[in-house]
Amino acid sequence: MVKLQLEQFLPYRLNRIAAAVSQDFRSVYGPHHDLTIPEWRVLATLGQFEAMSAKAIGRHSAMHKTKVSRAVRALEERRWLRRRQSEQDRREEILTLTAQGERVYGQIVPKAVAFERRLLEQLGPEVGPFLEALGHLEEIVRIAARAGGERD
Amino acid sequence: MVKLQLEQFLPYRLNRIAAAVSQDFRSVYGPHHDLTIPEWRVLATLGQFEAMSAKAIGRHSAMHKTKVSRAVRALEERRWLRRRQSEQDRREEILTLTAQGERVYGQIVPKAVAFERRLLEQLGPEVGPFLEALGHLEEIVRIAARAGGERD
DNA sequence: AATTGACAGTTACATTTGTGACCAACTGTG
DNA sequence: CACAGTTGGTCACAAATGTAACTGTCAATT
Secondary structure (H helix, E strand, O other), X not given: OOOOOHHHOHHHHHHHHHHHHXXXXXXXXXXXXXXXXXXXXXXXXXXXXXXXXXXXXHHHXXXXXXXXXXXHHHHHHOOOEEEEEOOOOOOOEEEEEOHHHHHHHXXXXXXXXXXXXXXXXXXXXXXXXXXXXXXXXXXXXXHHHOOOOOOO | OOOOOHHHOHHHXXXXXXXXXXXXXXXXXXXXXXXXXXXXXXXXXXXXXXXXXHHHHHHHHOOOHHHHXXXXXXXXXXXXXXXXXOOOXXXXXXXXXXXXXXXXXXXXXXXXXXXXXXXXHHHHHHHHHHHHHHHHHHHHHOHHHOOOOOOO
């Protein structure tokens, strides 16, 4: 019978690596701040873009809209973000971090950067080509068009 | 404030790519065989290794043990796999595919291989270095030691 | 301005996944 | 042999996620 070498099969490898990296990374922000993954993503997106609608956050980070909705509410209850109705379109709400939210974001970012740097350093000189190939792969699978699947 | 470029942040990128690839791949086996992702993983693992315990499958494919347990039961109900008690250790069950299970596996494997080839071809000449770097990354995050995350 | 279709966001419900308790069987120590 | 501790697997329950229906708003057409 023809067999598939699972540990060399790209979708499988990507999943295992992504899960492992996410898990490791969670130990960077999880213990101290008690954030779920979707919450971290919303926080990180708002930290980067300052003001954004829930819809836009979902599109950008490939999260389902209900997931965003729930993460937003959780962060709002913690007073880490604030919403105000958009002037142009009263259906949508513009989200921004509060001072407290920014403070937390500011605490996590350096840890995230350090975490990534360690990882990339360990990869050695292959890192350049690797990241470039990753970029191509992103284009190939055309991520922007979707929403829903995810992990951390 | 110091910001994190999320779309260039490795854990984030890996997750999005892995989820997108898995999703695309699901369209290869999903429609015709109605398999969930955990079920496909169990099928593929048994197809490759012929006989294996649930525990070992979980370790190998980084799935939580209850997830494996449920996928195994679903496949068993479909008569795609069979279990028998181990002689050495009567707690564990040795799982093997039935003839029918092997037939399905045999149908999916060529599609999986073709899917992967298309992906890698689109990547072009970077593919070699990319796969090699992926291997190093696997070592770095030391996947074997864990179980549970997966997603995406 | 009334109607229609689209769209942002929330909610109720269903499905999937993880957690912790549990059982039966193994291993080791006395 | 008796015991304690561990382990493979399952189950009941809890938490997370997805689906689909719904609300209020917008934009376009009449």
